[in-house]
Amino acid sequence: PPAPPRMSPIRGHKVRLHLYDVTTAPAVKSLNDAAQHLGLGALHAGVEVHGVEFSFAYHEYGGPGIITYKPMHIDQHRYRETVLMGTTALSRGDTAALIRAMQPEWPAAGYDLLRRNCCSFADELCVRLGVGHIPERVNRLAGAGAVLADRALFAREAVRPAWQAGAALADSAVDTLRVLDQRYGIRQQASFAAASAAGGASVLRSWIGDALGRRAAAAGGPAAAGPA
Numbered sequence: 001p002p003a004p005p006r007m008s009p010i011r012g013h014k015v016r017l018h019l020y021d022v023t024t025a026p027a028v029k030s031l032n033d034a035a036q037h038l039g040l041g042a043l044h045a046g047v048e049v050h051g052v053e054f055s056f057a058y059h060e061y062g063g064p065g066i067i068t069y070k071p072m073h074i075d076q077h078r079y080r081e082t083v084l085m086g087t088t089a090l091s092r093g094d095t096a097a098l099i100r101a102m103q104p105e106w107p108a109a110g111y112d113l114l115r116r117n118c119c120s121f122a123d124e125l126c127v128r129l130g131v132g133h134i135p136e137r138v139n140r141l142a143g144a145g146a147v148l149a150d151r152a153l154f155a156r157e158a159v160r161p162a163w164q165a166g167a168a169l170a171d172s173a174v175d176t177l178r179v180l181d182q183r184y185g186i187r188q189q190a191s192f193a194a195a196s197a198a199g200g201a202s203v204l205r206s207w208i209g210d211a212l213g214r215r216a217a218a219a220g221g222p223a224a225a226g227p228a
Helices: 026-038 094-103 118-129 134-185 186-218
Strands: 013-021 044-047 052-056 068-069 078-088
Touching: 013 026, 013 118, 026 078, 044 078, 044 094, 068 094, 078 118, 094 118, 094 134, 118 134, 134 186
Parallel strands: none
Antiparallel strands: 013 044, 013 078, 044 052, 052 068
C-alpha cells in the first residue's frame, strides 16, 4: 500500500521579549550594567509577535495604555537585549483579537510604576500567548520597590491613630482655652495683672527712695538714691 503522506511539523510564531534601559540616560545604562550581576535592573519591556512589538505605558490622553511600535525601536529607551520566549500557536488575527480583549484591562490611567507597569503587561501577554512568564529578574527591582512602598504605607497607617489622637487632644485644648477666655476674660486679666505688677514695682521703688532719703536727712548726710 502507498505510504501515508508526510505531515509537515506545525510551527508556531516566535515570541520575543525585548528589554531596554529605562530612558536613554547613560547613568541608567551604567546602573543596569552593574545591577545585572545581582539580577536587578531598571528595565522597559516589550513583547514582539508577528513582527509587531506591544507594550504598556502611561499617557495623559487617557484611553487604552497598550502601545505598539517597530520591534526594538522605541525612542524613549535604550535597547539592551532580547529573550526568546518560545512560540505561540495564535495567528496574527488571534493575536489582534487578544490585544483588543486586553485593552480595557490595561488603561493608561491604571499604569503604576511599581505594581502595574510595562513589565507586568509583558508578563501577562506572554502567559496569554502560551509561552509562560517572563524572567523574574526583569521586574524584580519594581517588585522590591513595591514591597518597600507597602511597608512604608503600613508604618504610616500604624502611627496614624496616635497622630490623630494627638491632633484631637491639641484641638480640644485650644477649644477649651478659647471658651475660658470668652467666659472669664483670661487674656484681659493677664494684661491687667501685668500692668498692676509694673505699677506696683514703680510704687515700691518710689517708697524705698523716700525711706532712704528720710534716713539720710535724719543723719545729716546727702540723700541716697533709691534703686533704679
